[in-house]
Each structure stands twice: as structure tokens, then as C-alpha cells.
Amino acid sequence: MRERRAPKYMAIAADLGQRIRAGEYAAGSALPSQRDLSTSYGVTLATLRQALRVLEDEGLLSQQPGRGTFVAEPRAAYRLDSLRSLADDLVAQGQTVSTEIIDQSLGAAPDWVVERIGAGVALRLERVRLLAGRRAVHQVSWVPDPTGARIAETDFSAVSLYAAIASTGLVVHRATETLRPGLLDDPAAELLRQPAGTPVFVSDRTTYVLDDSPVVFDRATILGTVMEIRTERVATGLSLRWSRLKH
Known part of the structure; x- marks a missing residue:
């Protein structure tokens, strides 16, 4: 029996993809x-365009009508199956992450945060995360007292929040997280230098220590044009539940 050959467009996609990755x-x-590409590969424009669509679906290319075809900028992946901090996750993926501190103060937490951390006084830490110099995430974290007071003087531009918490002897045990689509509001839009109304992901995460006390509540606003959401599903691992948003 004759072995079926892969379609020509798939061979072109494989070759071009390898050249991009290299x-x-x-x-x-x-x-x-x-x-020019169709001539160099010896195929019709229709066949070449099939190959380009494959690479676009893989996230390697961006086709811009009237301008041409461009190699896509790599996107960082925001993992849902990790108890590490957001910055630690990104650094582990080889991303260049820098942090701009917007606010670092100890004071009264808003009521909606108190409901999550069970304390009226907390360290409020507001940051902008930059990936390779590009503003990507606006993040506000609240750490309840007495832990918040213990780490209030930490240089969080150089030390991750989770590392600072670990330095007090606390051990992170679990976290609950809600992720939803949203639109960039005015204050965050100015900090991320994007138009208000830009589509974003909004993550609310509460992290607990061994006695099941909440130690951090985070709200991260993530530009969907910069990051994608990724997780792995296995029989004994992470499972995801989808819920209908309330209007």
C-alpha cells in the first residue's frame, strides 16, 4: 500500500514554522x-495561503490586510495550575519581568476586600507588571495584618510578594481563583497606557496558608493582547468549572 504523503501546504507550514522558531x-x-513565497516554494498562492493559515492558527504569524504577514510576538502564558506568584510563573517561562510599584501602604481595606481576607487593616500593594518592557498587567494585592505589617517595608520591585510572605515562616497551602472577561477601566487604562474599554482578563485570587487563613487577595487585570490563559487537564489534576456570569 502506498504511503499517503502530507499535503504540500503542511510541508510548507512545517518548514516555514521551523525557520521562524530558529x-x-x-x-x-x-x-x-x-x-515571492509561493514562487520560492513552487506552489500556487492558494496553497501558500493554506500554509500561512496553519501558522496563524498556531500563533506564529499575524496576517494584516493591506500590510502583509508578520511574525507574531510571543505571548506569555498565565497558568491556572500553579501556586506561585504571577511574576514567578512568568520568570519560570523565560519571560523578562519588571515591576513598577504604584502604591505600597498599610491601612484600612475596602469592605469588599475585608469579606475575602477577614481583616480590616491590610497592606495594599499596587503594581504594574512589564513583560520585556511592555505594560501587561495591573495588579492590586491586599495582605491582612499582622503579616502585612511585617512585610510592609519590603522592596517589591525586587522581591516577589509570595517570597516575602514565605520569609515570615508562613506556608502557602491552596488558592481559589475566579477568572472572567472584562473591559479596562479608566485608572488601569492610564497605567497600562491602553484605551479604556480594551478587552482584558480579570483574575481574583485568594491564597491561604496551612491553617486555611487567607494571606493574600489579588486582583490582576491582564491585557488579552499580551497574555493567554493556559492549563493542563489530567485525570488526577486540575479541573475547571465554567459558570454563567451574572448580569
Whole structure:
């Protein structure tokens, strides 16, 4: 029986994808024109366009009508199956992360935060996360007293919040997280330098220590144009539950 050969467009996608991953075409750079590429591969424009669609679906290319085809900028992945801090997750993926501190103060927490952390006084830590110099995440964290007071003078531009908490002897045990789509509001839009109304992911996460006391409540506003949500599902691992949003 004759072995079936892969379609020509798949072979082109594999070759072009390998060249992109090898750095022959840098992120953000334009590919040669479709006509030039079809000539170099010896195929019709229709076949080449099938290959480009495959690579676009894989997140390697971005086709921009009237401008051309560009190598996509790599996106960081926000993992749902980790108890590490957001910054630690991104650094572990090889991302270059820097932090801009917007506010770091000890005081009264708003009522809706008190409902989550069970304390009226907390350390409020507001940050902007930059990935490779690009503003990507606006994050506000509240740490209840007495832990908040113990770490209030920490340089959080250099030390992760979770590392600071660990330095007090507390051990993170579990976390609950809600992730929902949203629109960028005015204060965060100014900090992220994006138009208000830009689509975002909003993550609310409460982290607990061994005695099941809440030790951190985080609200992270994540630009969907910069990060994607990724997780792994196995029989004994993470499971996800989808809930209808209340209007």
C-alpha cells in the first residue's frame, strides 16, 4: 500500500514554522510577500495561503490586510495550575519581568476586600507588571495584618510578594481563583497606557496558608493582547468549572 504523503501546504507550514522558531525571521518582522513565497516554494498562492493559515492558527504569524504577514510576538502564558506568584510563573517561562510599584501602604481595606481576607487593616500593594518592557498587567494585592505589617517595608520591585510572605515562616497551602472577561477601566487604562474599554482578563485570587487563613487577595487585570490563559487537564489534576456570569 502506498504511503499517503502530507499535503504540500503542511510541508510548507512545517518548514516555514521551523525557520521562524530558529530565528531566521525575528518576532515582529515581515515575511516576504506571498507571491515571492509561493514562487520560492513552487506552489500556487492558494496553497501558500493554506500554509500561512496553519501558522496563524498556531500563533506564529499575524496576517494584516493591506500590510502583509508578520511574525507574531510571543505571548506569555498565565497558568491556572500553579501556586506561585504571577511574576514567578512568568520568570519560570523565560519571560523578562519588571515591576513598577504604584502604591505600597498599610491601612484600612475596602469592605469588599475585608469579606475575602477577614481583616480590616491590610497592606495594599499596587503594581504594574512589564513583560520585556511592555505594560501587561495591573495588579492590586491586599495582605491582612499582622503579616502585612511585617512585610510592609519590603522592596517589591525586587522581591516577589509570595517570597516575602514565605520569609515570615508562613506556608502557602491552596488558592481559589475566579477568572472572567472584562473591559479596562479608566485608572488601569492610564497605567497600562491602553484605551479604556480594551478587552482584558480579570483574575481574583485568594491564597491561604496551612491553617486555611487567607494571606493574600489579588486582583490582576491582564491585557488579552499580551497574555493567554493556559492549563493542563489530567485525570488526577486540575479541573475547571465554567459558570454563567451574572448580569
